[in-house]
Amino acid sequence: MPDVQPLVSDFVLKLKRRKVEGSHAVARQTAELLRSVVSQHRMGNTNQAAALADAIRAVGEHLIAANPIELAVGNIVRRVLHIIKEEDISSTAVGIEGLSVTAVSDDEYDSGNDDRPTLSAAVLASHARNTLRAPSLQTLLDDIPVSTALSHSASSAGDSDGKTGDKSLKTRKLKHDVIAAIGDLIEEIDTCYDQISEQAVELIHQNEVILTLGRSRTVKEFLYAAKEKKRSFRVFVAEGAPRYQGHVLAKELVEKGVQTTVITDSAVFAMISRVNMVIVGAHAIMANGGVIAPIGMNMVALAAQRHAVPFVVVAGSHKLCPLYPHNPEVLLNELKSPSDLLDFGEFSNCMNFSTQDGTPLLDVVNPTFDYVPPKLVSLFVTDSGGHSPSYIYRLISEYYSADDLGVRRMSSS
Amino acid sequence: MAMELDAAQNPNPNPDPPISAYYQTRADHHAVVSSDWLAHAAAAASSVTDTDADAAPPPSPGGNGGGVIEEFNMWRRKPEAAEAVAAIMALTAVIRSSRATTMMELEIELKKASDKLKSWDATSISLSAACDLFMRFVTRTSHLEHEKFDAAKSRLIERGEKFGEISLKARKTIAMLSQDFILDGCTMLVHGYSRVVLEILKLAASNRKLFRVLCTEGRPDRTGLRMSNEIAALGIPVKVLIDSAVAYSMDEIDMIFVGADGVVESGGIINMMGTYQIALVAHSMNKPLYVAAESYKFARLYPLDQKDMTPAHRPIDFGVPVPAGVEIETSARDYTPPQYLTLLLTDLGVLTPSVVSDELIQLYL
Known part of the structure; x- marks a missing residue:
């Protein structure tokens, strides 16, 4: 080899x-x-x-x-x-x-x-x-x-x-x-995008209002597919701070002639009562049906639950992960550079390392992912169809064999 | 015949309501018997000593039918053997002593024996679940492999006798699976005495994980005290709570581990009294509750509420005489609905409660 x-x-x-x-x-x-x-x-x-x-x-x-x-x-x-x-x-x-x-x-x-x-x-x-x-x-x-x-x-x-x-x-x-x-x-x-998008028409109905957060290619293709099938609907795009990928998605949707509204992430709760369905992408789907998703998603999911709005996650089957999340907010997260939040030099006087015991007074934390627990998810749309969170284990047993879960453990023994 | 046996062997001849044999066994195996406890027992109602004497009924060698129950009782007394193992051993003994010459005859004989066992102690869920499982296995084996009758019979016996090992292996598997859930520095709550949970803690301790255990007292048979004793022997810091202090301590608890007497079709569990209220408190405070149970405890039951089960009673010792004219709730177990359970740790893997019905349907339909 x-x-x-x-x-x-x-x-x-x-x-x-x-x-x-x-x-x-x-x-x-x-x-x-x-x-x-x-x-x-x-x-x-x-x-x-x-x-x-x-x-x-x-x-x-x-x-x-x-x-x-x-x-x-x-x-x-x-x-x-x-x-x-x-x-x-x-x-x-x-x-x-x-x-x-x-x-x-x-x-x-x-x-x-x-x-x-x-x-x-x-x-x-x-x-x-x-x-x-x-x-x-x-x-x-x-x-x-x-x-x-x-x-x-x-x-x-x-x-x-x-x-x-x-x-x-x-x-x-x-x-x-x-x-x-x-x-x-x-x-x-x-x-997988095509397979998922095929189901768009069944889920998005005429004159509905869809909310999404940030930008996910799967979501984009999903909405495109619905538009191509002559559905008319309106999309609220939460901008997805701090990377503002939502802006990109909004532009792309407008190009295809979809009625689009950009809102700030903090406006999700204010707008959710007018929304018929939340459709978002995911980073990974865990074995218990929980979702690792871009930061801010848990807030959206909670808002959706509060107003009984269906929360739909679209993701290809390569995102199905056979592991269980243990303390996912910390262990399955990544802290990005603070430059997303602050411009360099802007807060330089707060970041003076010479004060006190050598640690600056200002700290910036920029986590990438959120964990959405399975009870907040209404439906998963994968390339093999729509599934409820409690059914994820079944998909996993189809795609993976049980003794491969710990790749590392197997090879060491 | 069944009724006579019932009267002769059920460990409580006279009382109203009848005492659950299953919980009697559990108390015999897992309860703390200290001098203090004995003193209380003597002071309390005299029925306690009665049941103690009755717990070991004289073996009365009967005909073909009595054999199952005797065998079962023999196995039931072994502290290491689970109730399901005892049941399957008893059924295996039936096969061995059977003079049937065809599979059909053998099946009928087994069916009779398992019905007898089940009706002997209707309160034991793992007993009936194990009987069903074994019966299913027998039927399936005879259909799948059209071997000669003798070969099939000896295969059944061999598999039945291996069941004790399967049970031990199941516990080991569960302990292994659960290790990912125990994080360094966490505090967990356990309720009642459960061999599986103890196995989990043992493995975690030998993996040098650092954690703390809170242990409920487990009234009335104080199985929790026994549990805490064994946990302390493993070198794990342990604290005992009275059963009513669960909500008080919940904010320092990170997760809850319980065993189960039976896992029902809804994915809920039937377990020692108090599990339901712990689950409710945990749910309202957003703490995960994990159930550790071997898959042979999956039972085809669908309780709709707490009272929708065969009542299992046990004697309760209050230490002081109970005032006259006061009724006592003597139920030994409660039903925890699936929405309050986070995950089931079984030898089939880590499951969400909804998987249980899937497994049962696959097996029995």
Whole structure:
């Protein structure tokens, strides 16, 4: 894997220096990087899937550590690990079915005997499928020593095939499948806007008033889509201090002919009673249905709840994070440069380090994110449709496998 | 037959209302029995000593039917074994001693045994949940794997006997999952004695986390005192509160951990009396409440309110004689609706309350 090392360290550096920001860009580049890691990976003869997963983990660990706030990195790493597992299991399942077929055809006469292997192979295959799924009450009493069942089936399949030519074919197949699946993932990240926007007409009705905060590309595309379908509606844009991305969004909306009103963030409560729906973007959706969003969002969510206005979050599935937020206001936050708030030199006399014990009297804190608890969110619109916060766990169990949650912990053990 | 057994073995023959066997077991296992407690017990109503004697009914070897309950009672007395484990061990024993020759016969026999067990102690949720779970497993195994009958039977027995391990493993998994929730410097409240919660604290202490525990007293059987004793033995700073001091202390508490006797279909929990009011206080003060429960405690119940459950009673010792003509509320448990729970920590993962019904529907429908 020496060829990808410069690529990896380059990306790590970019992440560390915050040269790449925003979940979409980060997710896309992570996926592309991991794709090249997979394609450069030299496949061994035994236990290829595990070796491949280890390689991904080793890279993923560095990437996650480079910028732990960009949760999309971890999401994509886990998605890729899940893909590898899925492809591996589907290929071994095919192998098992092939095995049982050959067993039947070999001894046609001894029907009493070949009953057993066929069935147990089927059972093994069903177990293999089960290992993909999150643990559930159904499988509580079933005993499947995951690794042994899998390695056993893999080895038995290998024994029966015997020929090395077949084996290398299989190797290439796994790698090829994984690369293709990562390609699909990248495609999915790119097209998530279209998928989400398709649902716009169902949610935005004629003559409604929509409120949004700051600028999110997903929200922009969502509103564009509604406009293109000849909906007429009005948008209130809270400017999103201190970066004032709302101004940019307002300009873009006006260009498309959407009735737009710019308000200050502090006017949200004053205007919310006239609003029919709040539509906002997110930085990440956590496993409990909570949202990490640009600063000021919690205030908007509280205002919406106070006036029973639906609070809709639009986000692509690469923003779905399988982790639970622990003290998110502090641990999943980033403090930006105070230059967003104050001009340099403006408060220089307050920042005199020589007063008192060497700490200036004026402190500036500029956090990037807000945490919106799940009970304030009415609906999530993702590329797979609309979901309530309590349903997020289901999406997560679909996209990730349970034992990949701690990417780091796995590789160390 | 079932009625006779009921009279013979239920640990309280005469009283009105009948004492819940489940809570009797819990009290036997987890309550503090100090000299002080014994003195109180002697001074209080004489029924306490009665129940003590009855808690160990003489084993009366009966026919085929009595076996389940005996076996169950035998396992129930082991302090480390959860009630669900006892139930599944008892059902496994039924399979082993069964002379059935077909799966159908075996299933019918098991069904009878599990019904008998369930009706023997209707107050124990984990008992009935475990019986249902095992029955479901038996039916599914026989449908999924058309093996020979003997093979299927021995597989069932083997799996049943492993259940004790599954239960222990579940506790370990929960403890592992919960570690992310315990932050350095936090203060947590625990209510009642729960083996899972204790396991969580144990692991946290061995991970060198720094935290403080407040422990309710857990009247009337003072399971909280026992809990605090074990927590102190782990070297964790612990403070005991009387049950009514929860709201008073809530502002210094960062999170609440409780166990559960049963998790019901709504995602709410049924737990020791007092959990509901702690949940209400926590909710109104915006503190997270985490429930640590093994997934085999998920039960197909849907209580609509507090009284919509089989009542479970237990003796309450007030220390002094209760004035004549005064009624006593002897319920042992309450129902906490799901909207007051933050997350469930189970061996299936960290779940929101709404997942519980999903899991149950997947299994039973």
